[in-house]
Amino acid sequence: MTSLDAFAARMVDYTPDDSERAALTLHLVDSLGAIWCGMGLSAVDDLTAPWKRSDAYPEHLPSPILAGLLAASGRATEMDDILLSAAVTPGTPLTGALLAALREEPDRAERLLVALGAGYETAAWLGSLIGGPDVLYQGIWPTYWVTPAAVAVALACLWEFTPDQLGEAMVIALSLSVGASGRIRHPRTSRWLTLAHAVAGGYLAAMAAQEGMVGDQSLLSPDGFRHGWGFTWTLNTKVAVGRAAGHTSLKPFSVARQTLCAVEAFQSLLASESVALDQVAAVTVEVPVAYYAMVRPQPISAPMTPWTDVAHVLALAATEPNRLYDLGRDTALTAPAQALKERIAVRPARDLDAFYPEHWPARVTVFTTRGTLGAVILDAPGDPSKPLTETAVLEKVQRAACHHPPPLSGFDRELHCLLSSPTSPAFWASAGERLIQALWARR
Numbered sequence: 001m002t003s004l005d006a007f008a009a010r011m012v013d014y015t016p017d018d019s020e021r022a023a024l025t026l027h028l029v030d031s032l033g034a035i036w037c038g039m040g041l042s043a044v045d046d047l048t049a050p051w052k053r054s055d056a057y058p059e060h061l062p063s064p065i066l067a068g069l070l071a072a073s074g075r076a077t078e079m080d081d082i083l084l085s086a087a088v089t090p091g092t093p094l095t096g097a098l099l100a101a102l103r104e105e106p107d108r109a110e111r112l113l114v115a116l117g118a119g120y121e122t123a124a125w126l127g128s129l130i131g132g133p134d135v136l137y138q139g140i141w142p143t144y145w146v147t148p149a150a151v152a153v154a155l156a157c158l159w160e161f162t163p164d165q166l167g168e169a170m171v172i173a174l175s176l177s178v179g180a181s182g183r184i185r186h187p188r189t190s191r192w193l194t195l196a197h198a199v200a201g202g203y204l205a206a207m208a209a210q211e212g213m214v215g216d217q218s219l220l221s222p223d224g225f226r227h228g229w230g231f232t233w234t235l236n237t238k239v240a241v242g243r244a245a246g247h248t249s250l251k252p253f254s255v256a257r258q259t260l261c262a263v264e265a266f267q268s269l270l271a272s273e274s275v276a277l278d279q280v281a282a283v284t285v286e287v288p289v290a291y292y293a294m295v296r297p298q299p300i301s302a303p304m305t306p307w308t309d310v311a312h313v314l315a316l317a318a319t320e321p322n323r324l325y326d327l328g329r330d331t332a333l334t335a336p337a338q339a340l341k342e343r344i345a346v347r348p349a350r351d352l353d354a355f356y357p358e359h360w361p362a363r364v365t366v367f368t369t370r371g372t373l374g375a376v377i378l379d380a381p382g383d384p385s386k387p388l389t390e391t392a393v394l395e396k397v398q399r400a401a402c403h404h405p406p407p408l409s410g411f412d413r414e415l416h417c418l419l420s421s422p423t424s425p426a427f428w429a430s431a432g433e434r435l436i437q438a439l440w441a442r443r
Contacts, residue, residue, distance in 0.1 A: 004220045007125065008167035011153055016117045016245075023246040024113045024120070025422045026393060027081055029415050030250055031095035032431075033397030034080045036411050038073035039438050040404030041328050047072055047192055048439055063100045064203035066436055067151070068196030071096025073439065075143075076192045077327045078307050079254040079400060083120075083244060084383075085358045086127025087136045089143045090150055090248070093199050094119040097151045100203070101158055103432030106425040111158050113422060117245055119154030122170070124244035126150070130231045133357030135179075137290055144198050145179035145229075151202025152209070159210060167217065169209035174219045176201035179229065189303065250382040253324040253396060256308040258291045260380040262362035263317045269366050269373045270318070277318060277340060279369045285310050286349035286363040288356040296346045300331050310362075311344035325399040352376075390419055407441035408434055 016024060038044050048069060051061060074080055074092030081091040094116055102109055123146045132142035152173035156166040181194045205215075218224045222233035251257065262285045269275070287295055287310070295310040305312050306329045315337040316323050323329050333341060355361045359378040366373045379385045381392075388396075398412050411434075418427060 034074035067100035087132035106429035171215035173205035265364035292348035
């Protein structure tokens with residue numbers, strides 16, 4: 001039996017237990033919240049602009065296109081989930097695709113959590129095979145690469161494919177996987193268009209397999225990885241395949257996950273000793289070598305500075321914490337925040353590499369007028385060891401929506417109801433249509 005045959009058989013029989021169903025439900029609500037909040041961003045206006053320019057209305061667009069637009073709306077917020085050990089963000093791509101599919105067939109909602117869970121499993125497995133946490137800093141966006149196959153498998157489970165059909169959907173989708181997305185060098189980045197393309201490709205792959213199309217199964221093999229993409233087939237045994245959603249981290253606010261342990265360490269140190277900011281003489285942040293280059297000080301003009309520059313993020317967290325929920329925040333800092341940022345140094349620390357990638361840690365040392373404080377944080381709020389509550393997830397969505405109010409006012413209240421009935425056909429019959437219409441509301 002090939003790796004593809006074994007995986008396809010396992011996905012067709014995949015059934016999440018009660019614990020995993022609870023995790024999938026919370027991640028589903030988190031992802032839907034991100035998709036809704038993203039609709040208030042100018043980046044999503046840019047994404048839908050080509051379709052609006054041609055006077056295309058959402059009811060006339062194919063489901064694969066709608067799935068991609070919905071998914072990209074959520075991913076653009078930087079508030080969605082992430083599986084650290086594979087460096088993939090599966091929630092919004094999968095939710096966008098399933099949202100579009102259930103809009104057409106709401107009665108299939110009873111299989112929603114099975115389909116969503118299978119998508120998480122696929123993203124986790126493929127992310128581990130390519131060494132996602134390593135290739136992430138080599139010009140490859142693991143989420144972009146795994147998304148077509150993860151979406152195809154999720155839809156295959158929703159549509160109740162046979163193992164052979166699911167396997168074909170997966171390899172057809174792999175033939176559409178690219179990975180390289182380019183750098184974000186302008187606020188009007190094409191990054192979210194590439195993500196939308198990956199979701200649409202996975203959706204089309206599942207549709208093609210449903211009609212009997214076949215792909216090249218040798219793609220899913222060590223030779224296929226090497227010849228097709230230059231990847232080494234390397235299964236990371238620490239990736240939680242089997243309970244992928246339960247091992248996927250949620251974010252407490254909108255930020256690059258690489259900075260989050262530093263925020264937790266800094267805030268906890270100041271709070272534990274009641275240190276005022278004017279008592280902070282200097283701060284040192286140390287992170288694993290793998291992502292030091294990503295979080296080190298960046299030009300104030302760089303579009304992602306407010307999310308990835310750890311000194312910038314710490315300055316916001318200490319002086320303007322509400323701005324961490326601003327999904328479209330600019331790079332400007334108040335005078336107190338800028339003064340604090342200038343006192344923060346960032347360094348690589350090889351000893352922290354031992355914890356990576358199952359943890360994305362940080363060591364923070366605060367030099368104060370009263371002495372020196374220090375902490376190493378391995379897990380941040382939202383990680384499986386420090387899970388967010390349902391209340392915290394809903395509060396995050398509500399606070400994010402306040403900064404750039406999305407269309408469809410009050411949708412957060414519906415998310416609260418979804419927590420208790422995630423597979424309600426009535427919800428999915430209307431939610432997809434209303435969210436898709438909301439994409440066009442800023443016409």
